[in-house]
Amino acid sequence: MTEPSPTRLLCRGRIPRLVLVCVLAIGALGAAWSVITPLGEGPDEVAHLSLVLHLAEGEPFPDYDQLLSHVGAIRLCYEYTAATRACPKDGEEVTRASIRPHLLANARPKDQRLAWDEVDGATRLNPNQMAQHPPLYYQAMSVVLRVERAVLGGPMSLDRELALLRLVNVALLMPLPLLSWWAARRFGLDQQAASLAAVATLGIPMLSHIGATLNNDNLLTLIGFGLVAVLSGVVRGNKELKSATAVGVLCALALLTKASAVVFPPLIVLAYLIGWVSSQDRAQRPTVVSWIKPLALGSVVTAIGGSWWYLGVHHRTGSFVPSIESTRINESTQPLGFEPDMVHFFGEFTSTFTQRFWGSFGWYTVRIELWLAIALTAIGAAIVVAALWPRVSAEGSSRLQRLFLIAPVGLFSAFVFMRAWNLHVISGQYPFIQGRYLFGGLVGVFVLVAIAASKHLGRWAGPAICGFAVVIQLDALRRCLQTWWGAPDIGPRGQMRAMVAWSGWPGEFVWLLIVGAVVAVGWLAVEVAREVSPLGSESQ
Numbered sequence: 001m002t003e004p005s006p007t008r009l010l011c012r013g014r015i016p017r018l019v020l021v022c023v024l025a026i027g028a029l030g031a032a033w034s035v036i037t038p039l040g041e042g043p044d045e046v047a048h049l050s051l052v053l054h055l056a057e058g059e060p061f062p063d064y065d066q067l068l069s070h071v072g073a074i075r076l077c078y079e080y081t082a083a084t085r086a087c088p089k090d091g092e093e094v095t096r097a098s099i100r101p102h103l104l105a106n107a108r109p110k111d112q113r114l115a116w117d118e119v120d121g122a123t124r125l126n127p128n129q130m131a132q133h134p135p136l137y138y139q140a141m142s143v144v145l146r147v148e149r150a151v152l153g154g155p156m157s158l159d160r161e162l163a164l165l166r167l168v169n170v171a172l173l174m175p176l177p178l179l180s181w182w183a184a185r186r187f188g189l190d191q192q193a194a195s196l197a198a199v200a201t202l203g204i205p206m207l208s209h210i211g212a213t214l215n216n217d218n219l220l221t222l223i224g225f226g227l228v229a230v231l232s233g234v235v236r237g238n239k240e241l242k243s244a245t246a247v248g249v250l251c252a253l254a255l256l257t258k259a260s261a262v263v264f265p266p267l268i269v270l271a272y273l274i275g276w277v278s279s280q281d282r283a284q285r286p287t288v289v290s291w292i293k294p295l296a297l298g299s300v301v302t303a304i305g306g307s308w309w310y311l312g313v314h315h316r317t318g319s320f321v322p323s324i325e326s327t328r329i330n331e332s333t334q335p336l337g338f339e340p341d342m343v344h345f346f347g348e349f350t351s352t353f354t355q356r357f358w359g360s361f362g363w364y365t366v367r368i369e370l371w372l373a374i375a376l377t378a379i380g381a382a383i384v385v386a387a388l389w390p391r392v393s394a395e396g397s398s399r400l401q402r403l404f405l406i407a408p409v410g411l412f413s414a415f416v417f418m419r420a421w422n423l424h425v426i427s428g429q430y431p432f433i434q435g436r437y438l439f440g441g442l443v444g445v446f447v448l449v450a451i452a453a454s455k456h457l458g459r460w461a462g463p464a465i466c467g468f469a470v471v472i473q474l475d476a477l478r479r480c481l482q483t484w485w486g487a488p489d490i491g492p493r494g495q496m497r498a499m500v501a502w503s504g505w506p507g508e509f510v511w512l513l514i515v516g517a518v519v520a521v522g523w524l525a526v527e528v529a530r531e532v533s534p535l536g537s538e539s540q
Helices: 007-010 015-038 045-056 070-082 135-151 158-173 176-187 191-203 205-211 215-233 241-255 259-279 288-306 306-318 342-358 372-390 398-402 409-428 437-442 445-458 460-483 488-502 507-532
Strands: 069-072 124-127
Touching: 015 158, 015 176, 015 191, 015 205, 015 460, 015 488, 015 507, 045 070, 045 124, 045 135, 045 158, 069 070, 069 176, 069 288, 070 124, 070 158, 124 398, 135 158, 135 215, 135 259, 158 215, 176 191, 176 215, 176 445, 191 215, 191 445, 205 215, 205 342, 205 437, 205 460, 215 241, 215 445, 241 259, 241 288, 259 288, 259 306, 259 398, 259 409, 259 437, 288 460, 342 372, 342 409, 372 398, 372 445, 398 437, 409 437, 409 445, 437 445, 445 460, 460 488, 460 507, 488 507
Parallel strands: none
Antiparallel strands: 069 124
């Protein structure tokens, strides 16, 4: 019989109510984001949508260079998307931040909106690069549309189908607070401290924004949280074969979602290496073989489950990750006399990457100030340093074990930097610099936030994290509402009315989502306050 590990014992017990309220709050907040963000305004959302429409009709997954976008999806982009750069019309000004106004009077009546295939909507135009990605996310989203059409006897209007897919993506991110709490518990934190990791998941507006759009990053984020949560127990001594199997399955699913999951296999090796090194301090030192077995099992499961797609693509194309993007990103876009400069690129990379991590919404049409993004990053870095500072922390982890928690973000950052630099050298431009590419590794950072906050803020840690999350989310929502909806001089009420009129959902349902977000955030504040109250209980 397998010997009970410390992490297994720590994970027994019920889930605190605060964590469950966080799950509801992040879902309700995401639902609000899904209607505040104009349809098609999510990064590459219309391109993602066209691939989902292709699969929903029962078509096979296309080769990387064989997908063309649907006229219906392109038409949605022209009508609903705020950013002119996404789908520029003749005569429109196109700049990095130019938008077309969404006035109440211009909204098409909801009963006159077109299904995806009406008025030549099924006609194909323009190459679509999304078939370069693995199929898991797109097949899953296509199942949603197949079920919807089977139940209703046909497709809803395309704007409503996209609104439905957005809510499904919100549901994908609802487990993040639970997974953050579970990761903290596996790492050794007590119930109250681990609950802080769940609250921290609400503190990044871009995570909520991207999670409320149609984007394959959302599934990768969910899987990444689950994988790193399991590995959090591995670095603390869990070498069970059951955990190793879970590691392999999750890594395989991640690889079938997005190629950037290539950072996970070395992360797995690092976790088992740290787990083995840390175990050498114990009186009964486990053998090397006892650690190699679970690592080998996880590796085999990953290889079997996650490699078949890439091997097939390589067999057909000669490349593991081919893309049509080379027709757009190439030497022809280099400025005259261009010479790549690493120092200049690094400055551009860090500023853009930082801003797009915290708040560069839609097609970057709503942005927080760079100084604010830098300040937020500095605060986050200080919290991480505070969590890493003690040689041995309160829950008994070593500094090496805590360093593992930032390894996922470090590996994703290195991956993005190297890819962006290579593309910059070729094109002279600055593509691929996206802060959202870090989201799949954030759970470790949330655990470090919980460690630092519980130590330095005590019982006020919950209100501090919750207060920060509420303020930064409200500020982001305010910025987006004022920029995207109506006109600046009509006030919040007029802007809300314009948002409701343009939404893919009936007006009553939109208001229900908004009220639900307010109630959920209020409930979260009450639960956090109960944790501070002397009458509160750590077990709740």
